[in-house]
Amino acid sequence: MVEIALAVALAALAIVVWLALRLQSASERKHREMLSDLHQGLTRQGDRLGGHLNELREALAVKLDQRLDQIAGKVSERLDEGFRRTNETFVSVMQRLATIDEAQKKIETLTGSVVSLQELLGDKKTRGAFGEVQLEALVRNVLPPAAFEMQVTLTNGNRVDCVLRLPEPTGLVAVDSKFPLENYNRMFDAQAGEAERAQARRQFRADVRKHVDDIARKYIVPGETAEGAVMFVPAEAVFAEIHAHHAEVVDYANARRVWIVSPTTLMAVLNTARAVLKDVETRKQIHVIRDALARLAVEFERFDERLRKLAEHIRQAHEDAEKIQITGGKISQQFQRIESAELEERPASANVVRLPEERKS
Numbered sequence: 001m002v003e004i005a006l007a008v009a010l011a012a013l014a015i016v017v018w019l020a021l022r023l024q025s026a027s028e029r030k031h032r033e034m035l036s037d038l039h040q041g042l043t044r045q046g047d048r049l050g051g052h053l054n055e056l057r058e059a060l061a062v063k064l065d066q067r068l069d070q071i072a073g074k075v076s077e078r079l080d081e082g083f084r085r086t087n088e089t090f091v092s093v094m095q096r097l098a099t100i101d102e103a104q105k106k107i108e109t110l111t112g113s114v115v116s117l118q119e120l121l122g123d124k125k126t127r128g129a130f131g132e133v134q135l136e137a138l139v140r141n142v143l144p145p146a147a148f149e150m151q152v153t154l155t156n157g158n159r160v161d162c163v164l165r166l167p168e169p170t171g172l173v174a175v176d177s178k179f180p181l182e183n184y185n186r187m188f189d190a191q192a193g194e195a196e197r198a199q200a201r202r203q204f205r206a207d208v209r210k211h212v213d214d215i216a217r218k219y220i221v222p223g224e225t226a227e228g229a230v231m232f233v234p235a236e237a238v239f240a241e242i243h244a245h246h247a248e249v250v251d252y253a254n255a256r257r258v259w260i261v262s263p264t265t266l267m268a269v270l271n272t273a274r275a276v277l278k279d280v281e282t283r284k285q286i287h288v289i290r291d292a293l294a295r296l297a298v299e300f301e302r303f304d305e306r307l308r309k310l311a312e313h314i315r316q317a318h319e320d321a322e323k324i325q326i327t328g329g330k331i332s333q334q335f336q337r338i339e340s341a342e343l344e345e346r347p348a349s350a351n352v353v354r355l356p357e358e359r360k361s
Contacts, residue, residue, distance in 0.1 A: 130179070130234060131161075131177030131178070131179045131232065131234040132150075132161050132177050134177075134234045134263065135161055135162055135175065135177050135232050135234070135266075136150050136161075136162065138263060138266055138267060138270065139162055139164075139175075139270060142267065142270040142271060142273075142274055143164070143270055143273065143274055143277075144274075144277070146165070147164065147165050147166075147273070147274070147277055148162060148163065148164050148165060149162070149163050149165065150162050154174075154218075154219065154221055154224060154225070155221060155224055156218070156221055158218040158219060160174045160175070160176050160218070160219045161175060161176045161177050161232075162174075162175040162176075163175070163225070164270075164273055166226075166273055166276060166277070167276060167277065167280045170226050170276075171224075171225065171226050172224065172225045172226060173225065173226045173228070173229065173230060174215070174219035174220070174225050174226075174229040174230065175229070175230040175232055175266075176215050176218075176219055176229065176230070176231060176232065177232045177233075177234060178208075178211040178215075178231055178232070178233060179233065179234055179235065179238070180204060180207040180208055180211065180233075180238065181235070181238065183200045183201075183203040183204040183207055184200075184204055184237075184238050184241065186200035186203075187200045187201050187204060187241075204241075204246075205246055205248075205249050208242060208246065208249045208253075208260075209249060209252060211231060212231060212249075212252060212253045212256055212258045212260075213256065215229050215231050215256075215258050216229065216256040216257065216258050220257060227257055228257035228258065228259060229257065229258055229259075230258070230259050230261055230266070230269070231253065231258050231259065231260045231261070232261055232262075232266055233260060233261070233262050234262075234263065235262070236262050236263065236264060238262075239260065239261070239262035239265070240262075242260060243260075
């Protein structure tokens with residue numbers, strides 16, 4: 001019995017071992033199948049990822065190329081714009097340099113002209129001619145031709161640069177040009193010493209006083225010219241120096257009945273003279289103005305009378321128009337009554353126009 005049981009147990013154990021081996025083989029097969037399926041799935045997923053990566057790489061490459069093209073285009077535009085602006089700036093700079101060069105040439109020419117003018121004014125005769133020309137230009141620009149005369153010889157034999165023909169009691173006013181420039185320049189010479197400048201200042205005062213004496217002696221002629229004369233100084237700076245720092249010379253000139261003027265102050269004198277001449281001419285023509293005003297008054301009276309008559313005619317026409325409007329309104333009312341057959345009965349003595357129907361009845 002023991003042997004039988006042992007044999008049964010061994011048989012059972014063999015069966016169990018065999019089942020276990022079978023189960024293990026099936027499990028390993030399933031695991032292999034699962035691993036194979038997983039490997040295939042991973043392979044397919046890898047292939048799909050590889051395809052997506054390739055597509056993404058191609059898309060990125062296309063976008064990158066487009067972006068690079070855009071950047072390159074903008075960089076090219078910026079460079080072109082920068083080159084254009086740089087070229088414009090360069091052209092502008094060259095134009096300004098050309099303008100500066102031209103201005104420099106003009107300055108050099110002007111410097112040469114100033115030097116020439118200084119050399120010209122260094123001579124007394126040329127200074128005198130310069131003053132006479134400036135005086136004549138000022139007078140001609142302000143006064144009418146009949147109010148002045150240039151280079152007039154007086155009865156005493158002296159020749160004056162200009163005379164102003166003003167109304168009485170002023171009469172002829174002599175105007176002579178004087179240009180004390182030499183000692184004036186020495187007064188402001190930086191290279192000269194203080195003693196030399198002081199000497200030049202004293203000599204400048206003496207020059208002006210001498211010019212005043214010459215004008216008073218030569219160009220104030222009793223019975224021919226006015227009681228005073230005018231000394232014309234062509235330079236404003238010289239005139240300002242005289243009035244600012246040499247008041248005693250101005251007082252001396254006023255005492256000798258000589259009035260010192262510059263181009264600016266001479267303009268004021270000439271404008272005053274022109275106003276006086278205009279006032280005199282207006283007074284001469286006052287009778288003409290009075291006659292014109294009298295004729296104008298007569299014409300105005302006629303105008304007033306005719307205007308009054310016109311107003312009366314307009315008023316009468318307005319009244320007639322109102323009456324015509326009233327009559328027209330009445331006629332319109334009659335036509336309306338005729339159209340609506342609402343004629344009022346007239347008296348028996350009045351001629352009544354009867355319609356055909358009323359005659360038959």
